[in-house]
Amino acid sequence: MVDVTDSAADALGVTSEAARHALDAVLADPAGTLLALDFDGTLSPIIDRPEDAVIHPCAAAALDRLGQLIGTVAIITGRPAKAAVDLGRLDQLDGLGDMVVLGQYGAERWDADTGRFYIPPVPTNIGQVESEVHKIIDDLGLRGVSIENKHRAIGVHTRTADDPAGSFDKLVEPVTRIAEENGLHVEPGRSVLEIRPSGRDKGAALAELIIERGARAVIFGGDDLGDVPAFDEVVRQRDAGLPGLLIASASDEQSALVGRADVVRHGPAEVAEWLNALADELERRAA
Ligand SMILES: [Mg+2]
Structure with a gap:
C-alpha cells in the first residue's frame, strides 16, 4: 500500500x-x-x-x-x-x-474578515531622511536610482540605476549613516536599501x-x-x-x-x- x-x-x-x-x-x-x-x-x-x-x-x-x-x-x-x-x-x-x-x-495590518486597515502614525523624521537621501544620490552623481516613500519607510532602489551594483555599494555607507543619525534602521534587499524604524x-x-x-x-x-x-x-x-x-x-x-x-x-x-x-x-x- x-x-x-x-x-x-x-x-x-x-x-x-x-x-x-x-x-x-x-x-x-x-x-x-x-x-x-x-x-x-x-x-x-x-x-x-x-x-x-x-x-x-x-x-x-x-x-x-x-x-x-x-x-x-x-x-x-x-x-x-x-x-x-x-x-x-x-x-x-x-x-x-x-x-x-x-x-x-x-x-501595519489588514484583516480580510473586516476589510479594515490598522496603520499607525508615520515617524516624523521620514520626510527629512528622504530629502537627505536625495542629496546623497545627487552628491554621488548616481543616475537612475529611485526613491520610494512608503510612509513609514523609504526604499532606495538601484535596479533601474545606470550601474545597479556599483550604485548599491556606494550608497550603503552614507544611507546607513543618515538612517542611524535619525534613529532608523537599514534593511538591505535585492537592489534596494530600505530605511525603516528599528524594532x-x-x-x-x-x-x-x-x-x-x-x-x-x-x-x-x-x-x-x-x-x-x-x-x-x-x-x-x-x-x-x-x-x-x-x-x-x-x-x-x-x-x-x-x-x-x-x-x-x-x-x-x-x-x-x-x-x-x-x-x-x-x-x-x-x-
Ligand atoms: Mg521578498
Missing part, C-alpha cells in the same frame, strides 16, 4: 526529517496551520518599478484555494499593508476567509501571529534578507516543538535562504506551483 504522506512528500519536494514531520502536521491538522508568505519575489515577480508589481496569477489562485483549506493564510511584507492588498487584489479573492496582511514588517522584523511579526492564531504548525516562505528573521523564528519554534516548514523562493540575486530552506523553488511561478500542489493534497484529504 502506498503511504499517502510519502506521495505528498514527493509531490511537494519535502525530504528532511523535520520538514516531513511538519508536512505531516499540516496535512493532519490544516485548521491548526499558519501559512505565512512574503510578497515581493515570493508571490509577485520582482520588476524594475515596484509600484507596477502584481501577484503571480497562479499564486493568487493558490491563496484563494488555501484560504479555504488552512487555518490562517498571512502575508508578511515590507510593503505598506494597503499596497500589498492592492497589488495582490487580495480584497477581490473569494476564498480568503480571515486572511491577514502584515505590512511594513508587522507595523520590527518579520520574525517578531510571525511570532505574534503564531500566538494570536494558536498555530499548531507553521509554513513560511520568503526570498530575501528581510525574511531571515522569520526563518530564524521558524527554527526557534521547531526547537520548541512546533512543526515548521521553510520555503525559499530562489533568485540569481539572493541565495541567503536557499541553504536554510526545506523546499527551494525558483521564483514566484514555481512557489505558486508548490502552493497549488499543497492545496491539491489538502483537497484530496478533505474529500
Whole structure:
C-alpha cells in the first residue's frame, strides 16, 4: 500500500526529517496551520518599478484555494499593508476567509474578515531622511536610482540605476549613516536599501501571529534578507516543538535562504506551483 504522506512528500519536494514531520502536521491538522508568505519575489515577480508589481496569477489562485483549506493564510511584507492588498487584489479573492496582511514588517495590518486597515502614525523624521537621501544620490552623481516613500519607510532602489551594483555599494555607507543619525534602521534587499524604524522584523511579526492564531504548525516562505528573521523564528519554534516548514523562493540575486530552506523553488511561478500542489493534497484529504 502506498503511504499517502510519502506521495505528498514527493509531490511537494519535502525530504528532511523535520520538514516531513511538519508536512505531516499540516496535512493532519490544516485548521491548526499558519501559512505565512512574503510578497515581493515570493508571490509577485520582482520588476524594475515596484509600484507596477502584481501577484503571480497562479499564486493568487493558490491563496484563494488555501484560504479555504488552512487555518490562517498571512502575508508578511515590507510593503505598506494597503499596497500589498492592492497589488495582490487580495480584497477581490473569494476564498480568503480571515486572511491577514502584515505590512511594513508587522507595523501595519489588514484583516480580510473586516476589510479594515490598522496603520499607525508615520515617524516624523521620514520626510527629512528622504530629502537627505536625495542629496546623497545627487552628491554621488548616481543616475537612475529611485526613491520610494512608503510612509513609514523609504526604499532606495538601484535596479533601474545606470550601474545597479556599483550604485548599491556606494550608497550603503552614507544611507546607513543618515538612517542611524535619525534613529532608523537599514534593511538591505535585492537592489534596494530600505530605511525603516528599528524594532520590527518579520520574525517578531510571525511570532505574534503564531500566538494570536494558536498555530499548531507553521509554513513560511520568503526570498530575501528581510525574511531571515522569520526563518530564524521558524527554527526557534521547531526547537520548541512546533512543526515548521521553510520555503525559499530562489533568485540569481539572493541565495541567503536557499541553504536554510526545506523546499527551494525558483521564483514566484514555481512557489505558486508548490502552493497549488499543497492545496491539491489538502483537497484530496478533505474529500
Ligand atoms: Mg521578498
